[in-house]
Structure formats: structure tokens, C-alpha cells
Amino acid sequence: MSVDSFIHAIPKVELNLQFEGALRKDTLLMIAEQNDIPGTIKNFQQWLALLERPDYKRLDEMVRAVSQWLQLPENLTRLVYEMGVALAKQNVRYAEVSINPTLYMEQGLTFEQLLTAINDGRDRVTRGWGVQIRWILTIPRDQPRKADDYLRWATSTSARKGGVLGIGLGGPENAQPIGQFERPFRSAEKKELHRVALAGDELGAEGIIEAVTHLQPDRIYRGWGVAESPEALRLLDEQHIPLVLALAHEVRTGRISSYADYPLRRLLDEGLTVTLTSGMPELYQTTLVQEYLAAVEQIGVGLTDVEEMALNSVRASLLPDDEKQTMLDQFTQEYARLRAEHITPETT
16 A cells, blocks of 8 residues: 555545536547537548647647537537546546537537536536535636626526536637626626636736736636745635645646646645646646646655645535535544545555
């Protein structure tokens, strides 16, 4: 038994998993061929090559291009199911998945058809593997005029019944001023709809401060730059806003040369509610298990930190408080049992 086996075994929650970055390449290729995409989509072979060796400066382009291959509801159902199976193999019990509806509605689907398709896959995963999945509708930052549509979709009766928990803001921070999204986010809050914001990529700490000030999100995703900003640290701490870190993103995009360069220890010592995500696992070539292992092996955090970050993912989830508490109690008990089974004095 080892640290590796312990991290594999513990129950986990995956937050801010991005559906468009969690799609298996071999399945995408099969779907593309079934839909006669190679002969109809310009530069198909170039996009296929980029799936094999991603250009991390063109992720948004890649996502938009590949989404055109998914033209039938059953394509989405299959991909959701495969995503859920991959989660189950890592002992992820619950996941909140960000999805951009307009990518698929541009292929002719209505929102209702999209929701039915992804929930067909979600229900199969729950029945077959016991993984619970919920959805966050992510507004592209370069399309502020569509924010009202996302809010309307997310507050519809079908969305509420179909596992949609809230709205998110994604994409490059410099695409549009954040003030463009303040009104829909405030409206979402009034309608008791959860809000998540990607912040800290292009704008660093300034982007985090703007997101907290204008959007008042339930949590921040990525959050690069917060460790060096006393103001950002203070805001997140005072407003109890969790931080979901995609360490692989910072490595793959070249912001840092290795996991060891990430200031995770500083964030933990500051007492923030910090947790990890794989983000876009297929494109970042990682898994949630690998992210926790990298935190231990390359950054040097201890198993107590791993357990706390894993529990933080429950705390940072958008589940009702009673469900969170039940999950926290279950996970805490399982962690104690699994630590005794997998960890010996020689492995600590």
C-alpha cells in the first residue's frame, strides 16, 4: 500500500470539470467519421492533429471546432457517459460539470434537446456507476449578449429538474469588460441560482478582484495570481469564496515550468478554501488523481492537506447544505479507514 493507492482509493468530488475538455479523442474521431465530418469540415486533419498535440494558446478555437463534430443528441449522450465512467474509475462520487450550450445549439439542437441528451448520459452513469453529475451553464466571455439567454435557460423548470445548478463565466478575461456580466449575475443571485467565475488567467489578481467585486460568485476557478496579492487573498478570505485550482493548466500553458513552481503551499497556509480539479483532463493530459499525486510528489503537501483539499471540494460544491454535510461525514469516515489500510509509517 502507498500514497498512490490511498489517493486512488479515497472518494472525491470534481468541480469545474469542463465538458468540452473531457472528451476522449478516439470517441470524437469515431463520431466525426459517423457524421461524415472529415469530408465536410474545413481543416479537419489539422484539428485532429491538435487533439493529439494540443496548442494551448488555441484551446477556445479547438473547442469550437470539435463541437461541430457533435451533431446528434446521441453523440452527447455517449460522451457524457464516457466522462462519467472515467470519473468513476477515479472514485469520484460527485461532479459539477461546466458546459457551453451554444456550441451544440449552433448544430441545430434546442436547449431542451441538449438537456435531454446530456441527462440521458448522466442517468446512465448514475445507474451504472453511482456517480452523480450536475451542470453549470458557462457563458463565453466573448458573447455578453447571450448572458440573458443563459440565465433564462438556467432558471427554466426543465433546467432545475435537469440538474442545472447555476451559471458560470468562462473564456479569456480580456475578451470583454467584466461589467458586461454584472447584471445577469446579480439577477441569478436574486433567483437563488449559483454563480461560478473563471478568473486570474490573463489579468492575474486584478481579474480575481474584479470577479469578486462585480459578480460575487460562489467560487472562483483557476485563480492564478491570488497568492501574490494581499487584496485578493483578503477578499476571498473575508467573503469565504472557495478557490478551485487547475494546476495542470498552468503547467501546460507554460505559466510555470513544473508543478513544483505552483504556490499551493502559500494558499493552504493562508487558510483559503482550496481544492483541485483536472479542469480539461483530455486536453491537459491529466486526471484528478494525478493532480493530487502531483501536489504530494512535486509540491510536497502532506496527506492531511490532501484530505483537507478533498473535503474542501465538498464544501465548495453547490449542493444543498444538508447534502454537503452528509457527504462530508461519509468522506471523513472513509478517509480514516483508508488511511489505516493504505498508509504505513514508512510511506508517510
